[in-house]
Amino acid sequence: MLDAKIPAGPMDDKWTDYKGHCKLVNPANKRKLEVIIVGTGLAGASAAASLGEMGYKVKAFCFQDSPRRAHSIAAQGGINAAKNYQNDGDSVFRLFYDTIKGGDYRAREANVHRLAEVSANIIDQCVAQGVPFAREYGGLLSNRSFGGTQVQRTFYAAGQTGQQLLIGAYQALERQVALGNVTMYSRHEMLEVVMVDGKAQGIIARDLITGTLERHFGNAVLLCTGGYGNVFYLSTNAMGSNVTAAWKAHKQGAAFANPCYTQIHPTCIPVSGDHQSKLTLMSESLRNDGRIWVPKKQGDTRKATDIPEEERDYYLERRYPAFGNLVPRDVASRAAKERCDEGYGVGTSKQAVYLDFAAAIERYGKIEVSKEGRTGVGKDEIIALGKEVVKEKYGNLFDMYEKITGENPYELPMRIYPAVHYTMGGLWVDYELQTTLKGVYCLGEANFSDHGANRLGASALMQGLADGYFVIPYTIGNYLADEIYNKPVSTDHPAFAAAEKEVNDRLVTLMNIKGKQSVESLHKRLGKIMWEKCGMARNAKGLTEAIAEIQALKKEFWSDVKIPGTIEGFNPELDKAGRVADFIELGELMCKDALDRNESCGGHFREESQTEDGEAMRHDDQYMYVAAWEYAGESNWNLHKEELKYEVIKPSQRNYK
Amino acid sequence: MEHYNMNLNLKVWRQQNGKSKGEFKMYRVEDISSEMSFLEMFDVLNEKLIQDGEEPVAFDHDCREGICGACSMYINGKPHGPWQANTTCQLHMRAFKDGDTVVVEPWRANAFPVIKDLVVDRTAFDRIIQAGGYISVNTGNAVDGNALPINKDKADASFAAAMCIGCGACVAACKNSSAMLFLSAKVSHLALLPQGEPERHSRVINMLAQMDKEGFGACTNTGACEATCPKEISLTNIAMLNKEYLTASLVADK
Ligand SMILES: Cc1cc2nc3c(=O)[nH]c(=O)nc-3n(C[C@H](O)[C@H](O)[C@H](O)COP(=O)(O)OP(=O)(O)OC[C@H]3O[C@@H](n4cnc5c(N)ncnc54)[C@H](O)[C@@H]3O)c2cc1C
Ligand code: SF4
Ligand code: FES
Numbered sequence A: 001m002l003d004a005k006i007p008a009g010p011m012d013d014k015w016t017d018y019k020g021h022c023k024l025v026n027p028a029n030k031r032k033l034e035v036i037i038v039g040t041g042l043a044g045a046s047a048a049a050s051l052g053e054m055g056y057k058v059k060a061f062c063f064q065d066s067p068r069r070a071h072s073i074a075a076q077g078g079i080n081a082a083k084n085y086q087n088d089g090d091s092v093f094r095l096f097y098d099t100i101k102g103g104d105y106r107a108r109e110a111n112v113h114r115l116a117e118v119s120a121n122i123i124d125q126c127v128a129q130g131v132p133f134a135r136e137y138g139g140l141l142s143n144r145s146f147g148g149t150q151v152q153r154t155f156y157a158a159g160q161t162g163q164q165l166l167i168g169a170y171q172a173l174e175r176q177v178a179l180g181n182v183t184m185y186s187r188h189e190m191l192e193v194v195m196v197d198g199k200a201q202g203i204i205a206r207d208l209i210t211g212t213l214e215r216h217f218g219n220a221v222l223l224c225t226g227g228y229g230n231v232f233y234l235s236t237n238a239m240g241s242n243v244t245a246a247w248k249a250h251k252q253g254a255a256f257a258n259p260c261y262t263q264i265h266p267t268c269i270p271v272s273g274d275h276q277s278k279l280t281l282m283s284e285s286l287r288n289d290g291r292i293w294v295p296k297k298q299g300d301t302r303k304a305t306d307i308p309e310e311e312r313d314y315y316l317e318r319r320y321p322a323f324g325n326l327v328p329r330d331v332a333s334r335a336a337k338e339r340c341d342e343g344y345g346v347g348t349s350k351q352a353v354y355l356d357f358a359a360a361i362e363r364y365g366k367i368e369v370s371k372e373g374r375t376g377v378g379k380d381e382i383i384a385l386g387k388e389v390v391k392e393k394y395g396n397l398f399d400m401y402e403k404i405t406g407e408n409p410y411e412l413p414m415r416i417y418p419a420v421h422y423t424m425g426g427l428w429v430d431y432e433l434q435t436t437l438k439g440v441y442c443l444g445e446a447n448f449s450d451h452g453a454n455r456l457g458a459s460a461l462m463q464g465l466a467d468g469y470f471v472i473p474y475t476i477g478n479y480l481a482d483e484i485y486n487k488p489v490s491t492d493h494p495a496f497a498a499a500e501k502e503v504n505d506r507l508v509t510l511m512n513i514k515g516k517q518s519v520e521s522l523h524k525r526l527g528k529i530m531w532e533k534c535g536m537a538r539n540a541k542g543l544t545e546a547i548a549e550i551q552a553l554k555k556e557f558w559s560d561v562k563i564p565g566t567i568e569g570f571n572p573e574l575d576k577a578g579r580v581a582d583f584i585e586l587g588e589l590m591c592k593d594a595l596d597r598n599e600s601c602g603g604h605f606r607e608e609s610q611t612e613d614g615e616a617m618r619h620d621d622q623y624m625y626v627a628a629w630e631y632a633g634e635s636n637w638n639l640h641k642e643e644l645k646y647e648v649i650k651p652s653q654r655n656y657k
Numbered sequence B: 001m002e003h004y005n006m007n008l009n010l011k012v013w014r015q016q017n018g019k020s021k022g023e024f025k026m027y028r029v030e031d032i033s034s035e036m037s038f039l040e041m042f043d044v045l046n047e048k049l050i051q052d053g054e055e056p057v058a059f060d061h062d063c064r065e066g067i068c069g070a071c072s073m074y075i076n077g078k079p080h081g082p083w084q085a086n087t088t089c090q091l092h093m094r095a096f097k098d099g100d101t102v103v104v105e106p107w108r109a110n111a112f113p114v115i116k117d118l119v120v121d122r123t124a125f126d127r128i129i130q131a132g133g134y135i136s137v138n139t140g141n142a143v144d145g146n147a148l149p150i151n152k153d154k155a156d157a158s159f160a161a162a163m164c165i166g167c168g169a170c171v172a173a174c175k176n177s178s179a180m181l182f183l184s185a186k187v188s189h190l191a192l193l194p195q196g197e198p199e200r201h202s203r204v205i206n207m208l209a210q211m212d213k214e215g216f217g218a219c220t221n222t223g224a225c226e227a228t229c230p231k232e233i234s235l236t237n238i239a240m241l242n243k244e245y246l247t248a249s250l251v252a253d254k
Helices: A013-021 A042-054 A092-102 A109-129 A161-178 A246-250 A286-288 A315-319 A327-343 A359-372 A379-405 A460-485 A494-513 A519-533 A542-562 A572-596 B036-051 B123-130 B154-164 B169-173 B180-191 B192-215 B222-229 B238-254
Strands: A033-037 A055-060 A182-185 A188-196 A200-205 A213-217 A220-223 A262-268 A291-295 A351-355 A413-425 A440-442 A625-631 A638-644 B006-015 B025-034 B101-105 B113-117
Touching: A013 A359, A033 A042, A033 A200, A033 A572, A042 A055, A042 A161, A042 A213, A042 A460, A042 B222, A055 A188, A055 A359, A092 A109, A092 A246, A109 A460, A109 B192, A161 A460, A161 B123, A161 B154, A182 A413, A188 A213, A188 A246, A188 A494, A188 A572, A200 A220, A200 A494, A220 A246, A246 A572, A262 A286, A262 A327, A262 B154, A286 A379, A291 A315, A291 A327, A315 A327, A327 A413, A359 A379, A359 B238, A413 B169, A519 A542, A519 A572, A519 B036, A542 A572, A542 B025, A572 A625, A572 A638, B006 B036, B025 B036, B123 B180, B123 B192, B154 B180, B169 B180, B169 B222, B180 B192, B180 B222, B180 B238, B192 B238
Parallel strands: A033 A055, A033 A220, A055 A182, A220 A440, B006 B101
Antiparallel strands: A188 A200, A200 A213, A262 A413, A291 A351, A351 A413, A625 A638, B006 B025
């Protein structure tokens, strides 16, 4: 079932050879071919713009009111590229190597190498579009560092890199809309793939304003629908982020790969109460200057500022002297959980650790003073100067923290705790980004391909734009070149009618349940199961329980959910109900996958598989594969394994000590 | 930070769809924590409405981090509510006290018709961008990112303008419902960069024409937009736009 279609030949030449030999579509024929793109975040908007420019007829869909609001807009820290502008020894190979190692040797080499190859083009493209990246005084592009690397290759625009990149792609997309090459359907949700004779020929979409179902023909369907972190209810994802589009494709036959690989980000603002609707990230860049600690005494209730230096445990610096506060995300998150579980947590909930800038403020203050060549400056003035420096670096994040918590992080350390952030798993795709469902492609966070079991910071934006700007324009041609011989399928075709009926029946069923529990309350309960039993630490007992609990919750959902309003007209509760129903099914598969993978790797930590001092332990002899699950009816999946062959990099145990 | 709970009276605009007439309805919410965000308080209201068999209040939101620009409530007579430089989703309940009455309405502007309750149609902004809010460069044609150094101050100024989140609060705050702050932010963002140079004249003319066509009002320099903008987009952008427009009109008939 799984043919990754990795081109033959040496790693360095694979992509070049592929581009040199893939099929092309001539301009006149491109105008006859229609491509449906679901999702217009970084992956979808860049794909829609590029394919529109090439001459394909593109129809793009998103559920927000405008493509500019896709969840990509929220990305803060930056985007990686192997430009080596800092002359610090970066190269395509090094970015390739860091990504494979960061992913704990569970990603496909050929895809990651291509990603590293095209990374530099992304920056050029974005600059040409007018993305205002941060610059040095000399006018050249500036870089910062991120976790898990030893070079400075992260390009950024203050704490709003995702916003600026998305606006760039959005503008390119709107230009194609103006030129008539792309038709944009906003406030539309894709609810089914239409398959005719074994290949995708369109979708069923719902107009979220009127509630009407629409049939759309396409010679190919690209799913660029983002990650599924909201299966945990609480995550750093936007409220609308969901798995529905990918899940519909999955149930039609697209394999879902490594669903259990979830990234829990170490530095997020902790939960403040039951009312919590989402969690807010505090960028990884803060770990450049912030020191993480807890009190040495369990259950210490003193204020942070009253705890003297010698009674603080800087546990990351203690456990990982080499990388200190900049260990990769999975390692930092687990360490925070360990401290809190042992009773050292802080704040009212005791589910938090401190991220402290006091030392950085003082250090920067002293540098400022010495820059000015002054002596005998009082401590207060040093601190004031230091705060200015910290403000310039992280001001917007500090403001966001203060708005949410009401506490001033310049005076008190931030309280932070890990939160669900990114999903490395997703639809299985081959080298061409095609899923196992013919004619359905998957780009961006929605696919599984590049980050293995743990994603490095600033690599998701890179992947989304690589897929959309530089990969799909080639690989889609290789497929569509054969489509020119086929007449477009009419949307009156029985397959369209059947798919539409399927969608409609489900909506009617949902509305007719008329139970007692709100969608939100059921979603919260799913999230709680997932977080407790398929979160930062997992074990066979918990996962087995979780599967049973989720199956029970599914029954409850389908017999007792209460959806107000009607199918016609604007009804966000109905939209949400459909998404939560899919999350419940996905949750079960995630637990199944986590149970099956009896090793720890990256973000997937099985308590049964750890070293003596509690570090993750891989079992390459048994699990060096991608787990691709084929849907086989309710609560039933077949596992297919794509063996991972490391031709260039030799897997080793990760060590950050 | 001291936490407290409060009871509030909410006066909320309800409107079934674009064609029906709307009206204010009063609701009471209880035990609202000062730590909640304003939208989480609305979540509480909506859960209550659902339990009571009523339709929840429809409102736009997505990121809840102040960056996507979806949220758009007019709170006690101010777009995005009482805090400076803030979005509705980042407004927290400690801005209110027990017993307060809070009035919530949708953006009001001809160019932003109501879809339902507090949800309005802002696609006019997308069409303004379609009219020229971009740099015409196809994928794959770019030169090296460092081939053209850009003065840091200019790059920073361009970024400051590019921070606009397209929320439309500026329009909602303006007595003329002008979209000038939004439009000028885009014009400045691109005009300040050398890459934006070739199209700077046609861009400003076409975008302004589209703004008129969409039914936004003219700018009379009142400054309510700047005062309400969550991203502190400055009025100097409008001055820059006017300058751009003047030059553009002079060279237009080529
Ligand atoms: C707070 C935060 C900060 C981050 N910071 C960084 C960072 O600094 N660097 C980095 O590299 N990565 C970062 N990431 C990760 C990165 O932002 C995302 O992985 C990436 O933006 C995803 O892009 P995408 O195009 O795949 O999906 P999205 O941007 O999520 O877009 C999904 C699109 O699909 C549409 N859609 C979904 N379902 C449907 C449907 N059924 N029908 C129609 N349309 C649908 C949506 O409308 C949307 O347009 C961050 C993530 C978060 C949460
Ligand atoms: S200028 Fe300000 S108020 Fe207007 S749309 Fe942009 S961010 Fe919103
Ligand atoms: S919900 Fe995104 S800005 Fe408020």
